[in-house]
Amino acid sequence: MKYRYKILIQIAVLFFPFWLIIDGFIGLLVGNPFHPDVAIILGLLMTGIICLFNIVAFIIKLNSIGWHNIHFYHKFFFFFYVLLAVPSFIAWAPFL
Structure with missing residues (x-):
């Protein structure tokens, strides 16, 4: 396992x-x-912050390397964090 x-x-x-x-x-x-x-709300807030950080890190890596040169590990975790971010942002939307 490389990763x-x-x-x-x-x-x-x-x-x-x-x-x-x-x-x-x-x-x-x-x-x-x-x-x-x-x-529950604090856990969702922490999850949302972690997801946001990882999504931004992936976008920066995507701009510098390109989609075809990114490993499957990074692509998988990008979609995983996007899916995790949705319930977190839905839970925090009423507070915005």
Whole structure:
């Protein structure tokens, strides 16, 4: 695996926001009175910021290298982060 460490870094970066979202949903289902919805919104905010950063980094790389010279790893994670950014931006759209 040429990109094994890069994939592990991507998983490590997204672990905490996903943990916050899952923990918030569990708190809502249990009826936790300590506002678990804030954990969900914070996790979505962090996910959106990470997605935005990675999308911008991909666009910069795309402008410098070109679409045909970019490896499959970068193309896959670009579409992955675009798909992840959609629910994050939908959740934060009412606050804008």
